[in-house]
Amino acid sequence: MSDAPLLRVDDLRVTYRTRSGDLPAVQGVSFDLERGASLGLAGESGCGKSTMANAILRLLPTGTTVDGAVLLDGQDVLAMNPGRLRSVRWTEGAIVFQGALHALNPVQRIGAQIAEPMLLHRTQPSKRAASTRVAELLEQVGLPADRAGAYPHQLSGGQRQRVLIAMALACDPSLLIADEPTTALDVMVQAQVLALLARLRVERGLSMIFITHDLSVLTDVCDDLAVMYGGRIVEEGRSDELFHTPRHPYTAGLAAAFPTIGDPASRMNPSGLGGDPPDPAHLPSGCPFHPRCARAEDRCRTERPLLMPAGELRRAACVLVEEPS
Ligand SMILES: Nc1ncnc2c1ncn2[C@@H]1O[C@H](COP(=O)(O)OP(=O)(O)OP(=O)(O)O)[C@@H](O)[C@H]1O
Ligand SMILES: [Mg+2]
Structure with missing residues (x-):
């Protein structure tokens, strides 16, 4: 059992019930987090980062549909009774919530x-x-x-x-999920809190999921990165390689959008990406990124790319990347 990853997320799907209908905020996400490892989750507002983090500890509104599997230390979080779940939330996995400074x-x-x-x-x-x-x-x-x-x-x-x-x-806990822990802080304090999290991870052997819009922040703190778009992971790999040599055009846009840590202007309006993130209830056909992609071809409008190997320890969901160079 100890060789198994601390966390295994398998084909996780989360659908909110809203007045205007079902909102599929997470649409089939899978990843493993090894013991002591750190995973950064990046992507623009609304791509499903917090939904996924909250689903891991089942902290979603009543009525929300969650499918797939979340195995924390081999135990199926989605099948736990409420008492077990309450205890797991503090003693095995804990979350620092987005915007919790006033909590x-x-x-x-x-x-x-x-x-x-x-x-x-x-x-x-x-x-x-x-x-x-x-x-x-x-x-x-x-x-x-x-x-x-x-x-x-x-x-x-x-x-x-x-x-x-x-x-x-x-x-x-063995797992700490930090959802935008530094967004509300100024640049100096942000750097201090990031350094603190990096130190705690090493000292306590914590596994960590670290969420932010800002890809550049993640490369300092995380071993691996996953980039989400429209409720799915579109690229994953080792963090510095993914940031410096992005394979998916969306990752490239996101990396270009944050040349400096904590620039509030670029945070609000990422300059490397034109247009708006998609509405998860009405994702574009084919590749959901195609309407914003400068490299899009005809087939991108019809073929939905799956995550495919794109180099050592790298996977990307883009038909242009799949081709041997
Ligand atoms: N409680 C909720 N009820 C209904 N829809 C929700 C709820 N929470 C989030 N959503 C919707 O689900 C989608 C994903 O939201 P989520 O908060 O997971 O995104 P995010 O990637 O964390 O964004 P941000 O970077 O702004 O924090 C969005 O379309 C959002 O409007
Ligand atoms: Mg969020």
Whole structure:
């Protein structure tokens, strides 16, 4: 069992029920995450990154349809009963949510908030043991232990993000999912939080899924990258190779869109890509990227490309890449 990947996602499909009909936000995503490895997930707004992250820990609205398999340490998350699932969410896989900077309880000291999951899931035998652990966690995320007595409003955005990371690590999970953990932070603080996550991963042997729009950020933190478009992975490979020699035209556009880390202007309007991301409910025929692709040919309008080998440890879903050069 220990040779098996920590996480196996197999043909995951997620469909939201909305007033205007079904919205297939994730349309067949598969990947493995080995123990201690880190995977970066990139792609423009609405391509399904958060949906996939939330599906891994089954944190989706009631009524959402989830198909496929999610095996965390060999256990099928999609088949777990609610009690088992609650415990798995802290003790085996934890998530730092997108936009969670304001999610801390404003009237509770941060130490108590970090201790709460430990007491709930009994990973520490007593309140005293939990406070000792809170102090250790705060120091690990680069905050003085005496900040445990602070309220969230007494902390900066970067410090609050560190608290959220400490909270996610409270019950010592094997998997940490960080969904846009640095988007709301300024460039310097963003770099510090990224360095923290990279250090924690090595020190604690964590497996990590790191999500952002910004491909350039991921190359510093992640071994492997997957680029999503319209609810599917369109390219995957080793992170620096994928960033520096993209094979899929969409990856190339995304890489060109973020020449500098944290440029707010390029974040809002990626300059390497014209047009808008597709509506998952009405994906274009053939290759969903073809209406925006400068290299599109006639067949791109009709043939839907599958992920195919495109070099060593690389796969891409583009008919132009499939051809031997
Ligand atoms: N709770 C929900 N109910 C209905 N539709 C949703 C819900 N959450 C997300 N969606 C839709 O699902 C699609 C994927 O959204 P998701 O949040 O997964 O994208 P994302 O890649 O994380 O985007 P961003 O980069 O903006 O965070 C979008 O079309 C979005 O509007
Ligand atoms: Mg998101």
